Amino acid sequence: MLQKLNFALLIGLASFAFACGSGNTNSSAEMGEEEEMISNNEAVVEENDPRSAVAVISGASGSNVSGTATFTEMDNGKVKLVIEVENLSEGEHALHLHENGDCSAADATSAGGHWNPTDDPHGKRGEDEYHSGDIDNMVVGADGAGSVEMEVEGWTIGDGSSSDILNKAVIIHAEADDFTSQPSGAAGARVACGVIQAGS
DSSP states (O other): OHHHHHHHHHHHHHHHHHHHHHHHHHHHHHHHHHHHHHHHHHHHHHTTTEEEEEEEEOOTTTTTOOEEEEEOOTTTOOOOEEEEEESSEEEEEEEEEESSOOOSTTTTGOOSSSSOOOOOOOOOTSSSSSSEEEEEEEEOTTTTTTEEEEETTTTTTSOOOTOTTTTOOOEEEOOOOSSSSSTTTTTEEEEEEEEEEEEO
């Protein structure tokens, strides 16, 4: 009788130990799967980070203008543009993207003409016809500082398509854009230039 009781007790203990061991194994596997899921989710977030670009703006045609233009792809398919500059003359100044990412000429003519891959007439952004590089006028105060913030449709960053703004030049002109005169809105001299390069 005692032998049967000991045998039954031994079987019970073995079953309990097996169950506990099995539970621990499953728990470790589940933890491993959770860690893998977290890692995969982090990778997806990194892949979905928006593309960005920046242009460091420097003076041209004898001006002392300085500033930056930043570009960020938005979830809505547009590109957010933020331009901040200083040391400009008070008033309105035309802003355009030009076709060549080259600011080497003293008067920034090395940047070429307006970026216009669709071969449209110059005009005002948002109306019937305009260049891809047409932006807007920037108002500058008496302190010489100016800024523009807008979301632009029809631009992309770094995809190599005809709408890609990388390696184009941001140009600030001495005068306002009249949005009518061809080919560049009678905006006058180029007083600042910056090449658009991929962000870090």
